[in-house]
Amino acid sequence: xxxxxxxxxxxxxxxxTEHGGWGFLFEPILLGLLVAFSGGGLxxxxxxVAAFLARHPLKLYLKQRRRHPAARRVRVAGIFALSYLGxxxxxGVGVMAxxxxxxxxxxxxxxxxxxxxxxxxxxx
Numbered sequence: 001x002x003x004x005x006x007x008x009x010x011x012x013x014x015x016x017t018e019h020g021g022w023g024f025l026f027e028p029i030l031l032g033l034l035v036a037f038s039g040g041g042l043x044x045x046x047x048x049v050a051a052f053l054a055r056h057p058l059k060l061y062l063k064q065r066r067r068h069p070a071a072r073r074v075r076v077a078g079i080f081a082l083s084y085l086g087x088x089x090x091x092g093v094g095v096m097a098x099x100x101x102x103x104x105x106x107x108x109x110x111x112x113x114x115x116x117x118x119x120x121x122x123x124x
Contacts, residue, residue: 008072014080016056025052040099047091054084055121062122 029045057080064074095103 008076010076010080013057013060013073013077015053021052025049038098040095040103043091043094043098044103047088047095050084050088050091054081054088057081057084059121 025048029048033041033045057077061074061077061081064071064077068074092104
C-alpha cells in the first residue's frame with residue numbers, strides 16, 4: 001500500500017490555481033516598478049504578493065483543521081499561511097519604515113471590504 005503522507009503535493013497547497021488572479025496581481029506591480037522604481041514600492045509589491053499567496057493555504061487550513069486536525073496537509077497549509085502572512089507583515093513594516101503610513105492607506109480603507117469578501121469566501 002503506498003504511503004499517502006509521502007505523496008503530499010505541496011504546490012497544490014502553497015500556490016493558488018487562479019490563473020487570472022496572477023495577471024491582475026503582477027501587472028500593476030511590475031508596471032509601477034518599471035515606471036518609478038523605489039525600495040518602498042518593491043516592499044509594497046512584496047507585501048501584496050505575500051498577502052495574495054496567503055489566501056489559499058489559509059483557506060485550506062481553516063476549512064480542514066476541523067475535519068482532520070492531525071493531517072499533514074493541514075499542518076503544511078498552516079506553515080505556508082504563517083510564512084506568507086509573516087512576509088506580508090514584515091514587508092508592510094518595511095513600507096512604513098521607508099515611506100510612512102501613506103502608502104498603506106488604500107489597504108486600510110479597503111480592509112472592511114476585504115473582510116466581507118473573506119467572510120463570504122469562507123462560506124464556499
